Amino acid sequence: MFIWDFVADKILGQIVDWFYGQVVGFLGNFFAEMGNMGVELFEMSWVQSIVLFFSYLAWALYGTGLVVACFECGIEYSSGRGNIRETALNAIKGFMAVSLFTVVPVRLYELSVTLQGQLTAGITGYGASIGDVASDIMQEFSAVESLTDLTSGPFLGFGSITSGIMILFCIILMAYAIIKVF
Template sequence: MGNMGADLFEMSWVQSIILFFVYLAWALYVTGLVVSAFECGIEYQSGRGSIKDAAMNAIKGFMAVGLFSVVPVELYKLSISLQSSLTDGISGFDTDIGTVASNIISDLSAAGSLENASSTNVFGFGAVTSPIMILFVLILMGYAVIKVFFANLKRGGILLIQIAVGSLYMFSVPRGYLDGFVSWCKQIVGLCLTAFLQSTILIAGLMVVKEHALLGLGLMLSAGEIPRIAEAFGLDTSTKTNLMSAAYTAQTAVNMTRTVVKAVGAK
């Protein structure tokens, strides 16, 4: 499921969008570099300026603008690759989520009816023979799988949005304001960590549900809570906060550019 998000970045039109924001990031970086030089000169006259700090910020900005469109995609692909290898090791060689789920569906189909499924111990309930319980387990399984499926489906688009938003921080990085960019980096890490853990926990739940139904359902349902847990530890995977911060950064860039242009024109 995670490969759907990674395959998005192989499309030519997506690469064109990323290239546009790369050009925008370079333009903002050059503008921020000019503003940083003016600020360093002004502060240097009062004895507070530091050419060394300004040069270090310029180097940090150069590395950020050169890597912000490449590292997130490669890190996401790496997390998907590691997740696939790990789940293959857990469930058996060349066995993915679809294979495990289809084996469960085959066992249920062989039973013929809900009554027979409950009596054949498909989900490991043992003495429980209620068809309503079997139906309840199937509904919860479907809910957990569909929730993780749609989360993986939209994760590639979220990563594309985060790359677009990350370009707006390139104005503030060469000036030494790194808080917004560090928050953006945490979001990228949180997205990749969520992509790795969600599918891993889901397939672990599918493996357990045949022997211990309630324990397996607990694992499958917990896969949908991973983004909320990551957010509690500072790895927010949403784009709401970053969009507000980036919009403020872009507005500051426009205002500072106008100020510099007016100052140069007055001279």
């Protein structure tokens, strides 16, 4: 009877782990979709117009600054303190900054949202059906040769939390944190 209780406990623990993974995966997917809505905001024509306006403004300021820097370098050069190399490097740095400041933040935001969604799905196994999870559990159980193999080390990748109540408590804490943020 002890072995059956142990096996039933392991199977129930894996079902609770799957359920927990699905809930966390759902929350991760939910937040990824919210982030994707922010990414899609940059595809709207009026937002692109605003970004283009600031890009044109930055180019105008860069051109004005470049003219001022050239005149300043000429004035400093006439007194013997001018540094053409430093002025040219600053002009190149300004060119790169103006070229990228409207593109890079948008692309990094898209990358972070996509990465968050994919990592959450990969870590939690969100989207795997309970049949697939049960099949994996049965394959791991069939690979066990003795009871000592079953009890040694973490089983099925989840060994640090062994109580179903602790998992339920973590879900409640996560829900509380989400409600508190919003």
